[in-house]
Amino acid sequence: MRHDHIISATQLTRADIEAVLDHAADIAEDPGAYGDRHSDTLLGLLFFEPSTRTKMSFTTAMKRLGGDIVDMGSVESSSVKKGESLADTVRVVEGYADALVLRHPMEGSAKMASEFVDVPLVNAGDGAGQHPTQTLLDLYTIRENAGFDDLTIGIMGDLKYGRTVHSLAHALTTVDARQHFISPESLQLPRSVRVDLHDEGAEVREHTGLDEVLPKLDVLYVTRIQRERFPDESEYRAVAGEYQIDAETLEAASDDLTVMHPLPRVDEISHDVDGTNYAQYFQQAHNGVPVRMALLDLMLGGER
Amino acid sequence: MTDDDRKLRVSKIRNGTVIDHITGGQSLNVLAILGIDGTSGDSVSVAMNMPSERLGRKDIVKVEGRELSQEEVDVLSLIAPAASINIVRNYEVVEKHRVERPDVVVGVLECPNHNCITTENEPVESRFAVTDDGVRCEYCNTIIRDDLPAHILAE
Ligand SMILES: [Zn+2]
Numbered sequence: 001m002r003h004d005h006i007i008s009a010t011q012l013t014r015a016d017i018e019a020v021l022d023h024a025a026d027i028a029e030d031p032g033a034y035g036d037r038h039s040d041t042l043l044g045l046l047f048f049e050p051s052t053r054t055k056m057s058f059t060t061a062m063k064r065l066g067g068d069i070v071d072m073g074s075v076e077s078s079s080v081k082k083g084e085s086l087a088d089t090v091r092v093v094e095g096y097a098d099a100l101v102l103r104h105p106m107e108g109s110a111k112m113a114s115e116f117v118d119v120p121l122v123n124a125g126d127g128a129g130q131h132p133t134q135t136l137l138d139l140y141t142i143r144e145n146a147g148f149d150d151l152t153i154g155i156m157g158d159l160k161y162g163r164t165v166h167s168l169a170h171a172l173t174t175v176d177a178r179q180h181f182i183s184p185e186s187l188q189l190p191r192s193v194r195v196d197l198h199d200e201g202a203e204v205r206e207h208t209g210l211d212e213v214l215p216k217l218d219v220l221y222v223t224r225i226q227r228e229r230f231p232d233e234s235e236y237r238a239v240a241g242e243y244q245i246d247a248e249t250l251e252a253a254s255d256d257l258t259v260m261h262p263l264p265r266v267d268e269i270s271h272d273v274d275g276t277n278y279a280q281y282f283q284q285a286h287n288g289v290p291v292r293m294a295l296l297d298l299m300l301g302g303e304r
Numbered sequence: 305m306t307d308d309d310r311k312l313r314v315s316k317i318r319n320g321t322v323i324d325h326i327t328g329g330q331s332l333n334v335l336a337i338l339g340i341d342g343t344s345g346d347s348v349s350v351a352m353n354m355p356s357e358r359l360g361r362k363d364i365v366k367v368e369g370r371e372l373s374q375e376e377v378d379v380l381s382l383i384a385p386a387a388s389i390n391i392v393r394n395y396e397v398v399e400k401h402r403v404e405r406p407d408v409v410v411g412v413l414e415c416p417n418h419n420c421i422t423t424e425n426e427p428v429e430s431r432f433a434v435t436d437d438g439v440r441c442e443y444c445n446t447i448i449r450d451d452l453p454a455h456i457l458a459e
Contacts, residue, residue, distance in 0.1 A: 085426050108421040108443025112428050127419050129444060192445040 005114040005121045006295065008130040009167035010196070014174045021140050023294035024287070034065055034293060038300055041067035044097030046089065047124070048075050048104040053263065053285065054124050054134075058101050061292035070096050087116045094119050099300060102126075120299045128161045128190075134262055135167035137291040138221070139175075141284040145258040146218040148175040154213050156182040157223030157243055157268060159189045164262045165223060166193050173202040180213045181206045184239040187229065209242065214252050220245075220278075221260045222268050246270035250278055260284050317349075320368040322390040322397075323380070328353050328361030330383050333453035335365065337379050337412060338372065346370055359386060378406035382439065382452055405434050413439065413448070413455045420444040430457065 006012075027034055043062040047055050059069050072093065086109060093100060094117040102110050103124040110123030110130070125131040142151070153172060159165050159181055169189070172179055179202060181189055188206060189197075197204050207213055214220070225243055230236035244267060250257065261269055261281040273279050326334055331350045335341070340348060347368035356362035377389050381403035391399035411429035415422050422430045422443050432439035438449035448455055 086421070086424075087427050104421075105419070106421045106424065107417060107419050107445075108441070111443050112421045112426060115428070126421075127444075192440065192447050195447065 004299070005110075005123075006132050006299070007110050007114055007121075007123045009132045009135040009171045010130075012132065012136075012171060012174070017136070017139060017171060017174060020136055020291065020294050020298060021143055023298060024136075024140055024290040027293050027297075028287075028290040031064055031290065031293075034297070036066040037297060038062070039066035041065070041099070041300060042097045043067060043069045043296070044093045044100045044119075045069050045071045046093060046100060046102045046104075047072065048086075048102075048109075050074075051103050051125065054103060054288075057285075057288040058122075058124065058133075058292055060289050061296055064289065065293055065297060067098075086113055090117050090121070099296065122295070122299070125163060128163050128166075130167045131163045132167055133288070133292055133295060134164045135171045136295060137284065137288045138164070138168050138260065138262070139171055140287045140291050141260060141280055142219055142258070144287075145280055146256070148177070151175065151177040151218055152180070152216050153177050153219040153221060154180040154182055154210070154217045155221045155223070156210060158187045158225045158229060159183045159223075160187040161226070161229060162223045165221075166190070168221065169193060169197060169202075169204075170200075173197060173200040176203075178203045179205070180217070182208070182210050182213065182243070184208065184225070184242070187225065210245070210249070211252070214249075215254060217253065217257055219258045219260060220253070222265075223262060224264075224266055224268055244268050244270065245273065247272040247276060250276065253278070316395060317347075317366050317368045317392055318395055319393050320346075320366065320370050320391075321372045322392060323365040323367075323372075323384075324362070324388045324390065325356065325359060325386045326363040326365060326380075326384040327386065328356075328359060328363055330453065331363035331365050333383050333456060334363070334380055334387075336453070336456045337383070338367075338376055340367065375406075377401075377403050379409050379412050381405045382409065382412075382434065408433050408442070409439065412457060413452070414457045415441045415444060415446055416448060416455055417441065417444050417446040420446065 045055060062069050090113045099120045101122045101124045102113055105127050107127040107129040109126045114121045123130055123132055155165055225240055227236050257278050258280050259278040263281055263285055331352055349366040351364040353361045371391050380387050387403045389401050390397045409432050413430055413432050415430055420441060420443055422428055431442040433442055438447055440447045
């Protein structure tokens with residue numbers, strides 16, 4: 001891969017995506033074969049907001065490659081609390097680690113941080129901005145279940161603040177997927193994402209209800225609608241139910257539908273969906289490890 | 305009233321820059337972009353809402369004792385796309401050119417996204433890519449289309 005830093009899904013070409021996913025597929029087939037691949041490597045984890053899963057996933061990936069992690073720990077216990085700038089923090093930790101993973105609550109933080117370090121930096125989520133490794137594992141799951149050819153996907157929930165959605169929508173245009181966006185009007189895609197999708201010539205439709213599109217979909221990607229996005233509780237309750245699915249909802253879907261979710265979920269996917277063939281969200285989460293192993297291996301100069 | 309009469313409203317300058325054909329009402333924003341607030345002692349004249357055949361109304365700014373760099377001039381294009389720049393030496397216009405839209409503007413605008421890292425106390429300047437119909441933050445992707453002057457960074 002040409003990129004030292006992985007900041008945004010928009011920087012990934014189709015060839016980059018295929019390279020990571022192919023490598024991830026090889027790794028998933030025989031994870032043990034990669035156990036001493038990067039035994040001298042230390043990965044620096046800088047998580048400025050809690051994200052147990054993403055952090056564990058990166059930790060697991062690095063350890064499965066034979067390397068180890070150095071962890072800044074919680075923000076409360078670090079010098080960040082004393083007002084140290086992000087630029088300073090990454091410049092210090094760069095001296096300890098061979099690559100950095102950054103999760104930060106502010107948009108553009110990963111891009112800015114990458115300008116201050118020479119070691120590769122991976123964006124593990126910057127505010128409502130981008131989350132490219134989530135996108136890669138989403139794409140892996142989509143490719144495994146539905147393939148990239150002639151793909152029709154519905155993305156439902158909070159499309160305004162959902163960074164996983166912003167990253168994914170960009171990446172889906174590189175595989176020419178037909179994208180249907182389903183959300184309350186107040187949580188539609190932000191302008192910058194619409195502009196990009198339009199410029200990239202993406203085939204995009206927006207809906208406020210799932211019914212009309214569900215039967216056409218190969219993949220339904222569900223995200224959480226957060227209560228705190230609404231000015232008052234009643235407004236939230238008025239829309240929330242519309243964007244919840246259960247086994248009965250899915251009776252209208254194609255038998256081959258794949259249901260995905262970046263997790264954690266609250267009540268947007270009922271537990272009665274878990275046991276159906278549609279449900280792939282736990283597998284999707286598991287896929288994070290081989291995908292992040294593949295990405296780290298490629299970034300750290302592993303030969304294929 | 306002849307053209308010459310109009311020019312008299314703003315005194316001639318000896319050495320410096322005359323920015324003409326500024327979109328009517330934008331001259332104070334032009335000064336803000338150039339970081340001119342009067343404290344440096346430069347003598348500055350501003351004429352607002354002068355009749356203009358080309359623009360209907362235009363502003364003119366004359367800055368005594370200062371020649372603007374091309375970079376500064378380019379940034380003006382964001383709010384005064386029709387502006388022309390006259391460099392004056394010894395009362396003579398020695399150079400005359402139009403503004404051109406730059407590809408990026410650095411440190412000039414403040415990102416309106418309060419959750420953007422460039423609005424924090426970090427050692428980084430704001431950076432906006434200039435598009436056909438606006439500008440776009442290179443850090444958080446926020447697009448500004450209308451009301452650019454409202455986002456000019458205070459010095
Ligand atoms: Zn910004």
